[in-house]
Amino acid sequence: MKAHLTRRYIFSASHRLHSDALSEDENRATYGKCNNPYGHGHNYALEVTVSGQVNPQTGMVCNLVDLDDAVRREVLERFDHENLNQRQEFAVAVPTTENLSAVIFNILKQSFTAAHLERIRLEETMMNSFEYAG
């Protein structure tokens, strides 16, 4: 039997949406308040969904401790209480939540192999959420 398991995590980070490919006016028009020069922050909620056969011996798709360890080590320690614009992952890409979703998915795809990474869902605020499945 194949089941999907989802775990939710919280991290907080700051960012500024600004593209070097756009003029100052275009940046302000495109990103609005998110372009303010000193940045701002969010409490991000990350939902990680993995899938796989339920192991008949353990009743589990994967051990939750292993998933928690991988997400803490690879995602939370990397981004929690950081300025996303200063991270090498966003040296070129704008740290929109779209781009952050893809970055987190690709990191987890590499580092967590105990179950199939189905998708991630990222809430930037209570009003905005983004999903990426590769």
Add this chain to the structure above:
Amino acid sequence: MVYLTRKCEFSASHYYHNPEFTDEENARIFGKCANLNGHGHNYTLEVTVKGDVDSRTGFVVDLKELKEILNREVIEALDHRHLNKEVPEFLTRIPTTENLAIAIWNRLQNKLTRAKLHRVRVYELPDLFVDFYGEP
């Protein structure tokens, strides 16, 4: 095709233990959940059914009927129970959230008359849930 989701809650206790494992293996694999005295959760269940909207009633499913089925098949069987000791599916299977979602699916699957069961989602905690779509 329209999807309808009904939510309900139940509270139950459980522990994780595989008699084929040694005590050390049970403790290593299941951690705190291996405590044989058990512990409990407030579970939230979301059941999603799908179907065409009946042109006479405007319903995908009669919610009254769905609610009765959920009460009879799930809530009465699981609410304020010890899953390992009182629920037949878990006399031989570990009551993980994965197995709970599968057991609830099996309890509901043939009970619906009009709509089809699409998904069973079981929250063990607000930050941990399992989805089962009846996939083999």
